Every structure is written in C-alpha cells, then in structure tokens.
Amino acid sequence: MKKLLSLLLLVAVFSSCNEYQKALKSEDVAVKFDMATKLYEAGKYSKAIRVFEQIAPAYRGKPQAEKLFYMFSQSYYKTKQYTLSGYQFESFVSSYPKSEKLQEAAYLGAKSYSMLSPVFSLDQTDTNKALDKLQSFIDTYPNSDYAAEANSAVKVLSEKIEKKVYENAKGYNTISDFKSAIVALDNFVADYPGTPFKEDALYYKFDSAYQLAINSVPAKMQDRLIVAKTAQLNLMKFNAETKYKKVATEMLARIEKDLQKFTK
Numbered sequence: 001m002k003k004l005l006s007l008l009l010l011v012a013v014f015s016s017c018n019e020y021q022k023a024l025k026s027e028d029v030a031v032k033f034d035m036a037t038k039l040y041e042a043g044k045y046s047k048a049i050r051v052f053e054q055i056a057p058a059y060r061g062k063p064q065a066e067k068l069f070y071m072f073s074q075s076y077y078k079t080k081q082y083t084l085s086g087y088q089f090e091s092f093v094s095s096y097p098k099s100e101k102l103q104e105a106a107y108l109g110a111k112s113y114s115m116l117s118p119v120f121s122l123d124q125t126d127t128n129k130a131l132d133k134l135q136s137f138i139d140t141y142p143n144s145d146y147a148a149e150a151n152s153a154v155k156v157l158s159e160k161i162e163k164k165v166y167e168n169a170k171g172y173n174t175i176s177d178f179k180s181a182i183v184a185l186d187n188f189v190a191d192y193p194g195t196p197f198k199e200d201a202l203y204y205k206f207d208s209a210y211q212l213a214i215n216s217v218p219a220k221m222q223d224r225l226i227v228a229k230t231a232q233l234n235l236m237k238f239n240a241e242t243k244y245k246k247v248a249t250e251m252l253a254r255i256e257k258d259l260q261k262f263t264k
C-alpha cells in the first residue's frame with residue numbers, strides 16, 4: 001500500500017511539473033493565467049511569479065488585471081522581495097483606486113518598504129522612505145483596520161532613526177571630543193524631546209561637560225564646572241532615580257570640591 005501511495009504521489013508531482021512547464025511554454029495567456037492562479041492559491045509563489053512576469057503586460061487594462069496584479073504583488077511580498085512588492089502594490093493602488101483590496105494593498109506597499117529598513121548602524125535612507133510611506137498611509141486611511149499596525153511600525157522605525165542619531169552624538173564622547181559631544185547631545189534632546197534615549201543623552205552630556213571641566217586649564221575650569229553641575233541637575237530633574245545616580249552623585253561631589261577652590 002505504501003509503495004502504491006508513493007507511486008501515486010510521484011505521478012501527481014510529475015504531472016503537476018509537466019503541466020507547469022507546458023504553461024510556461026504556451027502561447028495562450030489564458031492558460032498561463034489559470035496556472036499562475038493555481039500556483040498562487042497553492043502557496044507556490046516563486047513559480048507563480050515566473051508566470052505572472054510573462055503575462056502581466058498582456059493583461060494590463062483587461063477585466064482580469066486587478067486580480068492578476070494583486071496576486072502578483074502578494075507573491076513578491078510572500079517571497080520577501082520587498083523592493084518589488086513595494087513597487088507592485090503602489091502600482092496597484094494607483095491603477096485600481098476603487099478596488100476592495102485598496103487599503104490592504106496600500107498598507108502592504110508601505111510595509112514592504114519598512115521591511116527593507118536595515119539595522120540602525122547602517123545608512124537609514126530606506127528607513128526614512130518607509131516612514132514617509134507609512135505616514136502617508138495613516139494620513140490617507142486614518143480609520144483603516146491597518147492603522148494601528150502602521151502606527152506601531154512608525155514607532156519602531158522612528159526609534160531606530162533616533163538610536164542612530166543618539167549613537168552618533170554619543171560617539172563624540174567615546175572618542176573624547178567632549179565639546180562636540182555636548183553640542184550633538186544637546187541638539188539630539190532638542191530634536192527628539194520624547195525619545196526613549198533622553199536619559200542616556202542627558203547623562204553623556206553631563207559626563208562630557210564633566211570631563212571637559214576637570215581637564216581644563218585653570219582659566220576656563222570654573223565656568224565649565226558650573227556648566228557640568230547644571231548638566232547633572234538636569235539629569236536628576238529628568239529622573240531622580242536614574243540608573244546613573246551613583247556615578248553622577250560621585251561626579252557632582254568632585255565638581256563641588258573643585259568649585260570650592262574658586263571661592264577662597
């Protein structure tokens with residue numbers, strides 16, 4: 001019985017492959033359309049794409065085109081070819097503004113670009129593009145079933161951008177360019193007031209001001225110590241129980257001790 005089942009399965013697979021090859025070689029676009037639809041519905045997206053690519057130009061403007069280009073777009077998305085799915089979904093939205101699949105296509109088009117967003121340390125051109133696409137979707141369809149998911153994606157991507165800007169600013173502290181660090185971290189906090197990295201930015205601004213002060217020539221030390229003290233107060237004002245409390249308190253004690261030298 002097992003041998004018979006295996007043989008039947010082999011015959012079915014061979015027949016399916018043979019049918020697929022025939023469709024690829026066929027001059028009849030209707031045959032190709034039927035084959036592409038069967039492959040799509042069976043979840044064989046890579047094979048479906050091969051057929052869609054052959055017949056897409058011939059179906060533009062025809063009644064079946066809407067269905068074809070929706071499946072074509074989805075096939076690219078399902079196979080993680082996000083650059084192509086983004087383009088195809090955008091084209092679908094532009095071509096079929098009355099489609100019942102319009103909002104889904106618009107969202108998946110925007111989401112395709114978000115899937116291209118790299119890790120924060122790399123160039124964020126694709127991330128910024130994805131943010132523009134997602135925000136455009138939210139503005140166009142604020143009551144869409146996909147709006148909440150789109151807003152969540154915007155939050156994740158925005159934090160990625162913020163992390164890159166923060167890490168770049170913090171980088172000046174790492175290489176001991178404390179003057180540049182103070183300016184860059186100040187700008188970061190001003191540009192992203194609600195950022196989850198604010199506490200870290202305030203601490204590294206304080207640390208940069210502190211390091212700059214205690215390593216200054218005597219003529220500049222007092223003013224810089226006062227700047228550092230203010231930076232420490234701003235950190236504690238933001239979060240009195242900051243994770244940097246112990247080290248910040250120790251640094252403040254050093255600042256107070258050094259400032260006493262200028263009151264004698």
